[in-house]
Amino acid sequence: MELPNVFNTINKFMLSQPNPDEVSEFIHCFHWRSKRELFDHEYVFPYHAFFDEYEVDKELGSHSAKLGAVYAKLACLPPKYQGTVENVFLALLFNHEDRKEYSFKNVVRIFIAELKFLQDEGKEIHVKGKKINVYFVLGLALGDNLGLMTWLNLVECFSANYCCRFCYASKDMLHRMIFEDPGLMRNEVQHKKDVVAKAVKESGVVEPSALADIEHFLVTENPFVDLMHDLDEGIAVYDMQHLLHYLIFVKNYFTVNQLNFALTTFNYCSDMTNRPPQLNGKRVKNKSINMTAAEMRSLVRILPMLIGDLVDESDEMWKLYLFLRDLYDIVLSPSVQRGVSTILKNTIAEHHRLYIKLTGDTLKPKHHFVIHYPQILLKSGPFVKYSYYRPEAKHQVGVQDAKATKSRRFIAHTIAIKEQLRFAYRLQSRKGLCAKLEVGCEKSTGQFDKKDLPSSFQNSVCFPVADVNGTIYKADVCVVTGGTDDDGPEFGIISDVFVNDNREVGLLYHMLSTVSYSTHFHAYEVRKVSKKNFLPVTDLLDYHPVLFH
Numbered sequence: 001m002e003l004p005n006v007f008n009t010i011n012k013f014m015l016s017q018p019n020p021d022e023v024s025e026f027i028h029c030f031h032w033r034s035k036r037e038l039f040d041h042e043y044v045f046p047y048h049a050f051f052d053e054y055e056v057d058k059e060l061g062s063h064s065a066k067l068g069a070v071y072a073k074l075a076c077l078p079p080k081y082q083g084t085v086e087n088v089f090l091a092l093l094f095n096h097e098d099r100k101e102y103s104f105k106n107v108v109r110i111f112i113a114e115l116k117f118l119q120d121e122g123k124e125i126h127v128k129g130k131k132i133n134v135y136f137v138l139g140l141a142l143g144d145n146l147g148l149m150t151w152l153n154l155v156e157c158f159s160a161n162y163c164c165r166f167c168y169a170s171k172d173m174l175h176r177m178i179f180e181d182p183g184l185m186r187n188e189v190q191h192k193k194d195v196v197a198k199a200v201k202e203s204g205v206v207e208p209s210a211l212a213d214i215e216h217f218l219v220t221e222n223p224f225v226d227l228m229h230d231l232d233e234g235i236a237v238y239d240m241q242h243l244l245h246y247l248i249f250v251k252n253y254f255t256v257n258q259l260n261f262a263l264t265t266f267n268y269c270s271d272m273t274n275r276p277p278q279l280n281g282k283r284v285k286n287k288s289i290n291m292t293a294a295e296m297r298s299l300v301r302i303l304p305m306l307i308g309d310l311v312d313e314s315d316e317m318w319k320l321y322l323f324l325r326d327l328y329d330i331v332l333s334p335s336v337q338r339g340v341s342t343i344l345k346n347t348i349a350e351h352h353r354l355y356i357k358l359t360g361d362t363l364k365p366k367h368h369f370v371i372h373y374p375q376i377l378l379k380s381g382p383f384v385k386y387s388y389y390r391p392e393a394k395h396q397v398g399v400q401d402a403k404a405t406k407s408r409r410f411i412a413h414t415i416a417i418k419e420q421l422r423f424a425y426r427l428q429s430r431k432g433l434c435a436k437l438e439v440g441c442e443k444s445t446g447q448f449d450k451k452d453l454p455s456s457f458q459n460s461v462c463f464p465v466a467d468v469n470g471t472i473y474k475a476d477v478c479v480v481t482g483g484t485d486d487d488g489p490e491f492g493i494i495s496d497v498f499v500n501d502n503r504e505v506g507l508l509y510h511m512l513s514t515v516s517y518s519t520h521f522h523a524y525e526v527r528k529v530s531k532k533n534f535l536p537v538t539d540l541l542d543y544h545p546v547l548f549h
Contacts, residue, residue: 070111167186234364490511
């Protein structure tokens with residue numbers, strides 16, 4: 001907070017006014033606003049606490065060590081800074097065996113004491129010679145599904161009779177539930193009774209949560225979801241296994257070799273680094289697809305462009321895929337209108353109904369967790385804004401630190417010291433919040449005259465490529481430039497990238513005319529036009545490049 005411009009940037013973001021018709025930021029949503037009203041202090045900032053375990057060596061190796069890590073992530077940072085790993089702070093590191101021997105609650109008790117202190121007593125900071133008292137309040141407990149069960153001290157088994165942390169749906173009920181039942185939702189009064197009763201089989205509650213000691217944090221009010229395991233390694237895997245088996249071996253629309261050829265020759269966009277691997281015919285036939293979460297997400301995203309033209313438009317199994325694609329569109333959106341929660345609710349219900357009907361399979365726990373998404377969207381905001389993908393990426397820092405030392409004695413201590421040294425260097429070098437901008441070599445603008453650019457870019461420099469906070473913009477990349485309610489989105493193909501003296505990035509692009517939307521391909525048909533236009537990156541409708549096929 002005392003680093004240059006950090007406090008002012010955060011405070012300005014906290015004071016920003018939301019659009020009443022949109023859901024876009026955690027700090028503007030019901031869950032945080034209801035907590036903020038409990039404090040009279042002027043400066044109260046939210047943060048998220050993330051717990052997960054990871055291996056610092058090969059899992060089956062002779063020097064394998066499994067560590068538990070707790071990270072703190074400020075929820076009050078502007079979006080462009082939240083994806084930076086250095087802004088995810090290591091708060092606690094311990095050996096997995098210690099958790100098993102002494103219990104999770106005892107291992108994290110010192111960390112919990114610090115959280116209580118920051119909330120109750122706050123911290124005095126000095127900004128431009130002025131003393132300011134700031135208070136930090138736990139917004140959400142983050143983690144994967146298993147990690148959340150550990151945080152909340154619920155049963156760590158998804159085959160248990162009550163395995164949902166949001167409601168009391170039994171194992172038999174969740175096999176067929178397609179809508180959330182308000183009458184089954186967990187509440188604080190019943191949770192306290194379950195803690196006293198110690199009847200795990202009847203409630204799924206093991207013992208009091210370590211987080212229950214923090215005032216104003218309710219175990220039953222932690223509206224966070226595990227996107228990666230629920231969708232990428234859950235519903236998407238179930239759907240794609242059934243879908244590809246059906247399309248290839250039942251309907252014979254195409255072969256595995258045709259699909260693999262399409263995968264290898266596809267023109268991937270610049271931000272799709274995790275490209276799906278070629279598929280094994282036997283595994284597809286046995287409904288067993290093996291991919292990472294990021295690769296599965298990429299496959300779901302590009303599938304219509306790979307084989308959509310070979311599939312009958314009236315095929316019901318393809319409609320199941322389209323509902324999955326609609327689901328992805330909503331949960332990955334950085335900002336949505338409030339009414340989208342109802343659309344999400346109906347999309348999930350129709351997807352689950354078709355899944356049961358077409359596959360003959362029952363719904364899994366991960367299907368059930370997703371039916372709670374619509375309410376969580378309204379309570380905590382867009383899921384990608386508080387996703388634990390970035391905290392999980394922090395594991396790699398610890399893994400690399402472990403690889404850099406031959407000793408495995410007190411490895412958690414070694415990693416913790418290296419992390420402290422890194423943070424001390426940041427403090428001494430006075431490095432605050434820095435937006436990432438990397439460019440290639442300067443290039444000529446050709447016949448284009450810079451005088452046609454806006455006044456703020458008159459003295460800019462042209463580059464072939466620019467990396468802006470992890471997103472790559474370069475020639476021939478397609479972006480969403482704008483849109484209207486009547487005509488739909490507008491697209492453009494980048495021709496040149498400009499950077500001005502203020503390190504602002506602008507795009508010169510060929511405009512595309514939107515012809516129509518194809519439901520079957522889940523894509524817009526566009527037509528190239530000769531007209532060029534210019535737009536700063538900050539004015540794009542969506543900063544992510546889109547697939548152009």
